[in-house]
Amino acid sequence: MNSNKQFNMKKNSGLKETLTLRKETFPALSSGFLLIALFLLNTGCAVDDTQTVVNFTTLTMQDEFDTDGAPDSSIWGYDIGTGMNGWGNQELQYYTDRPENVTVNNGVLIITARKEDFQGSGYTSARLITQGKFSQTYGRFEARIRVPYGQGMWPAFWMLGVPDSPGEIWPSLGEIDIMEMRGQNPTTLIGSVHGPGYSAGNAISKEYVFQNDRMDTGFHVYGIEWGPDYVNHYVDDVLYNQITPEDLPEGSEWVFDNDFYILINLAVGGNFVGSPNSETVFPQSMLVDYVRVYEYNGLN
Amino acid sequence: MKNIRVKNIGILILSGLVLSWSVGCEREVSDEVEFASFPQRAEIFIDGFSGGLEYLPFGGSKLDAFSVDTDVKYLGEASMRFDVPNFGDPSTSLGFAGAIFPDYGGRDLSDFDALTFWAKASRAETISQIGFGSDFGNSPYRDMQDKFLVTKENLRVSTGWQKYVIPLPDPGKLINETGMFWYAEGPDANGDGYSFWIDELKFEKLGTVAQPRPAILNGEDRMERSFLDFQINLTGLTQTYNLETGENQTVAAAPSYFTFESSDTGVAIVNGMGVVTMVGTGTAEITATLGGVRAAGSLTVDVGGSFDFAPVPTRDPATVISIFSDAYTNVPVDFYNGFFAPFQTTLGGAININGDNIIEYTELNFVATEFKNPTVNASAMTHFHVDIRIDENIDPADFIAVELGDFGANAAFGGGDDSSSRITFDSSTLVSGQWISLDIPLSDFTGLASRNNLAQIFFISDGTISTLLVDNMYFYAE
Numbered sequence: 187m188n189s190n191k192q193f194n195m196k197k198n199s200g201l202k203e204t205l206t207l208r209k210e211t212f213p214a215l216s217s218g219f220l221l222i223a224l225f226l227l228n229t230g231c232a233v234d235d236t237q238t239v240v241n242f243t244t245l246t247m248q249d250e251f252d253t254d255g256a257p258d259s260s261i262w263g264y265d266i267g268t269g270m271n272g273w274g275n276q277e278l279q280y281y282t283d284r285p286e287n288v289t290v291n292n293g294v295l296i297i298t299a300r301k302e303d304f305q306g307s308g309y310t311s312a313r314l315i316t317q318g319k320f321s322q323t324y325g326r327f328e329a330r331i332r333v334p335y336g337q338g339m340w341p342a343f344w345m346l347g348v349p350d351s352p353g354e355i356w357p358s359l360g361e362i363d364i365m366e367m368r369g370q371n372p373t374t375l376i377g378s379v380h381g382p383g384y385s386a387g388n389a390i391s392k393e394y395v396f397q398n399d400r401m402d403t404g405f406h407v408y409g410i411e412w413g414p415d416y417v418n419h420y421v422d423d424v425l426y427n428q429i430t431p432e433d434l435p436e437g438s439e440w441v442f443d444n445d446f447y448i449l450i451n452l453a454v455g456g457n458f459v460g461s462p463n464s465e466t467v468f469p470q471s472m473l474v475d476y477v478r479v480y481e482y483n484g485l486n
Numbered sequence: 487m488k489n490i491r492v493k494n495i496g497i498l499i500l501s502g503l504v505l506s507w508s509v510g511c512e513r514e515v516s517d518e519v520e521f522a523s524f525p526q527r528a529e530i531f532i533d534g535f536s537g538g539l540e541y542l543p544f545g546g547s548k549l550d551a552f553s554v555d556t557d558v559k560y561l562g563e564a565s566m567r568f569d570v571p572n573f574g575d576p577s578t579s580l581g582f583a584g585a586i587f588p589d590y591g592g593r594d595l596s597d598f599d600a601l602t603f604w605a606k607a608s609r610a611e612t613i614s615q616i617g618f619g620s621d622f623g624n625s626p627y628r629d630m631q632d633k634f635l636v637t638k639e640n641l642r643v644s645t646g647w648q649k650y651v652i653p654l655p656d657p658g659k660l661i662n663e664t665g666m667f668w669y670a671e672g673p674d675a676n677g678d679g680y681s682f683w684i685d686e687l688k689f690e691k692l693g694t695v696a697q698p699r700p701a702i703l704n705g706e707d708r709m710e711r712s713f714l715d716f717q718i719n720l721t722g723l724t725q726t727y728n729l730e731t732g733e734n735q736t737v738a739a740a741p742s743y744f745t746f747e748s749s750d751t752g753v754a755i756v757n758g759m760g761v762v763t764m765v766g767t768g769t770a771e772i773t774a775t776l777g778g779v780r781a782a783g784s785l786t787v788d789v790g791g792s793f794d795f796a797p798v799p800t801r802d803p804a805t806v807i808s809i810f811s812d813a814y815t816n817v818p819v820d821f822y823n824g825f826f827a828p829f830q831t832t833l834g835g836a837i838n839i840n841g842d843n844i845i846e847y848t849e850l851n852f853v854a855t856e857f858k859n860p861t862v863n864a865s866a867m868t869h870f871h872v873d874i875r876i877d878e879n880i881d882p883a884d885f886i887a888v889e890l891g892d893f894g895a896n897a898a899f900g901g902g903d904d905s906s907s908r909i910t911f912d913s914s915t916l917v918s919g920q921w922i923s924l925d926i927p928l929s930d931f932t933g934l935a936s937r938n939n940l941a942q943i944f945f946i947s948d949g950t951i952s953t954l955l956v957d958n959m960y961f962y963a964e
Contacts, residue, residue, distance in 0.1 A: 335697055335728055370732035373694060398693030400730070465734050467699075 239420045240411055242326040242480040250476045251295045257288065261320055264288075265313040265451075267305070274356075277340070278455035278462075280307035288312035294473045297452045299339065301468035309468075313451035321348050321445035324482030327364060328409025329450070334470035335402035338462030339369025340453040341472040343408055345446040357385035360441035362417060365408035368459045369466070372400045375408070377419035379429050383438040390434065392419065392427040405475055413482050417442065450474060523662075524594040530587065530666045530687040533563040538589040539666060542622060546580030547670075560604040560647045560685035568669065568684070573677030584670030586620040592627055595660035598689035601636075601652040601667070607643040607682035613671050616641050617652060617737065620668040627662040634659055635740040643682055653695045655725035655739040656777040694730035700776035701726070702744065702760070703783040710785060712754075712764050713793035716840060720746070720760035720785060725776060744774045744781065754787050764789045795842055796873035796921045796957040807862055808960040809855065809943065810836070812843055820856040823847070831949070845956040852946040854891075855959070861897045861939035867961035868928060874945075875921045875955040884913045884950040888924065890931050891942030899941070907933030908946070921957075928961070
C-alpha cells in the first residue's frame with residue numbers, strides 16, 4: 187500500500203501554485219526556499235523540492251486489479267448499450283461487459299474499444315460504474331491510467347452524484363471529471379466540474395498540457411482531493427487546479443457535498459471529440475493500473 | 487485563472503542550487519560503458535551554418551538556389567532561403583532546386599526524436615522532398631550511400647511561419663550520421679518557381695513523438711506468384727509517428743531502418759535492402775520490424791519453379807512484321823490494353839520478367855492491342871502467330887477468340903471502311919499449364935475486307951478464362 191505518499195516535484199511548476207492555492211498551509215515563498223535549501227544541504231541529493239499535492243492518506247476503497255478475469259463485481263457494475271442519444275453526447279459505441287471490451291489481465295484493467303457492428307452500433311467499448319456499490323462524500327480519488335490515442339477516442343475517469351431523490355437528474359446531480367482527454371490532443375488533460383448552471387460547454391474546467399510527454403505513452407496518476415467548498419485536480423506530482431464555489435457563475439449552487447460514485451469508460455466519437463477517422467487505430471485500450479479512494483480528514 | 491504555471495525567479499535560482507548540489511551523488515559509470523564518440527550536436531542552421539555543416543547542391547540543380555537571408559527570418563538574425571527555379575531557368579539543366587547539407591564529421595543523433603524547423607513560402611506550396619540522411623556516398627562511417635535516408639514527401643507549406651516535425655524513424659541507429667538535411671523541389675504544374683524559407687533547423691528531443699506504426703508495401707498484405715531466381719524489391723517503406731498536435735506524420739524510411747524476415751528461407755530470402763530472391767518452390771511470407779515494432783504489410787510469394795518462357799521465334803526477320811516479341815524489332819504500338827470502359831474488365835498488360843517482356847492479362851473478358859500509328863500493311867504476310875498460356879483449369883465452355891481489326895483505306899478508326907474477323911479456339915484445342923503456339927492463316931480471317939491497314943488484335947474470353955499470358959505476336963510470310 188502506498189498510503190503515505192507524497193509526490194516529489196521535479197520541476198518548476200508546482201511550488202508557486204501550491205503557495206497560491208493554499209496559503210494557509212504553506213510558508214511564504216522566502217522561508218520555503220530557505221527550508222528546502224537546507225534540506226538539500228543535509229541530504230546531498232534525493233529530492234529537489236516537494237509539493238504537497240495530496241493530504242488524505244487513509245484508504246476507504248482500492249482496486250489494484252490484481253485478479254485476472256472480470257473486474258471485482260463487489261466494486262464495479264456496468265452501463266450497457268447506448269443510453270439516451272449516445273449517453274447524451276451522440277457517442278458512437280455500444281457499451282458491453284463482454285471480456286472483449288473489459289477484462290483484468292496482468293494487474294491492469296483493460297477497457298478496449300473495437301470497431302465492429304454490434305446491436306446497431308459501429309463500435310463497442312465498456313463503462314464501469316460503482317453506483318450502488320461504492321460512493322463517498324469528499325476525499326481523495328485517484329487512478330493510474332494509460333489512455334489510447336487518435337481522433338475520436340474519449341477516455342474518462344469521473345464521478346456523478348448519487349441522486350438525493352429519484353427525480354434528481356443531471357446536471358443537478360453534480361459531476362466531477364477527474365480525467366478526460368480527446369485522443370486527437372494526446373498531451374491535453376481536462377479536469378472539470380459540472381452542476382446546475384455550469385454544465386456541458388459551460389462546465390468549470392481547466393486543461394493541463396503535458397510538456398515533453400504524452401498521456402498515451404505511459405501511465406499517469408490522475409486524481410482529485412475534494413473537501414467542503416473545494417475540488418483540487420492533480421496529475422502525477424502537479425496540482426494544476428482548484429475549484430471553489432467562488433468559481434461558479436453568480437447564483438449557482440455548489441452541488442458537491444453529498445455522495446458521488448465513480449465511472450471509468452472509453453467512449454468513441456460524440457460531440458466532445460468528433461468521430462474517428464481512417465487513421466484512428468482499432469482496437470485500442472485504456473489501461474487502469476489501480477483505483478484508490480481515501481477519506482477526507484479535515485486537514486487543509 | 488489563478489493557477490497559471492509560471493517560472494518565477496526564486497524557482498530558477500532554486501534549480502541552479504539543485505544542480506550544483508546534485509553533483510555530489512553522481513555515480514561512477516562502469517568500465518563496460520561505451521561512450522558515443524560523435525558529438526550530440528543538435529543545431530543545423532539557427533542563424534548560420536553550425537560547425538562542420540556544408541552545402542552541396544545536386545548536379546544539374548540550380549546551384550545558387552540556397553542563400554542566407556538576413557531580412558526574412560523566424561527568429562534571430564537569419565534564415566535559409568531557397569529559390570525554386572521557373573521552368574526553363576538556364577541556370578539549371580534539370581530544372582529543379584535541391585541540395586544536401588552534410589556534416590562529414592558525423593553526429594550522434596540517437597538521443598533526439600525529430601528534425602524540426604520553422605518554414606514559410608512565398609505562396610502556399612508543396613515541397614516535393616525534404617528530410618535528412620543524404621550523404622552523396624561520402625560518409626566515412628557508412629558502407630553505402632544514404633543508408634538511413636528519411637524523406638518527407640509533399641510537405642505542405644503556407645505563407646505564414648509554421649513549425650514542422652520530421653520524426654526520426656529509429657534514433658538508435660543514428661549514432662554517426664552525416665546527412666543533416668536535404669531537399670529537392672521543382673517548379674509547379676504551371677512552370678512557376680517560388681521561394682521558401684527555413685529557420686531554427688535542428689534536431690530535438692520532443693518527447694511527444696509517439697505511437698510508431700512502420701509499414702512495408704504501404705501497409706498492404708500482397709500476394710505474388712513468382713519463379714525461381716526472380717527478385718522482388720520491397721517498396722513503400724514508411725514510418726509513421728503521432729505528433730503532439732495529434733497528427734500522424736509519415737516519412738519514407740530507408741530499408742536499413744528495417745529488419746526483414748522470411749518465413750521460409752528455403753523458398754525466399756530477403757536482404758538488408760529489402761530485396762527478396764526466390765530460391766526454392768513453395769510459399770513464404772516476408773515481414774519486417776522497425777525498432778522492434780512489427781511493420782504493417784507483408785509479401786507472400788508463391789514460387790512455382792522456373793518460369794517457362796514461350797519458345798523463342800526463329801523465323802527470318804525479313805519475313806516478319808512483329809507487334810510484340812523480344813526476338814524482333816516491333817512496330818510502334820499504342821497500347822497492349824486499351825482499358826475500354828465500361829464493358830471491359832481486363833487488367834494487366836506488358837510486364838518484364840527478369841529482362842524478358844511478356845503480356846499478362848487478368849480478369850479477362852476482352853482486351854485490345856492497338857497499333858494505328860501507323861497501321862500495319864500485312865498484305866504480303868500469310869500468317870498471324872501468337873503464343874498464349876493459360877495456367878488455370880480449362881472447363882468445357884472455355885474459349886479464347888483472336889480477332890484482327892483493319893481500319894480500312896482511311897487508316898483510322900471509323901469512316902465506314904473498318905472490318906474485323908474472329909477465330910475462336912474452344913476448350914478442345916486449349917491446354918492448361920503450357921505455352922500454346924497459334925499459327926493462323928490470315929486467309930482464315932474471312933471477315934477482313936482488307937489487311938492493308940491492320941491496327942488491332944483482340945483477345946476475347948467473355949470471362950471464361952481469367953488470366954492469359956501472351957508473347958510473340960507477329961505476322962509472317964511463308
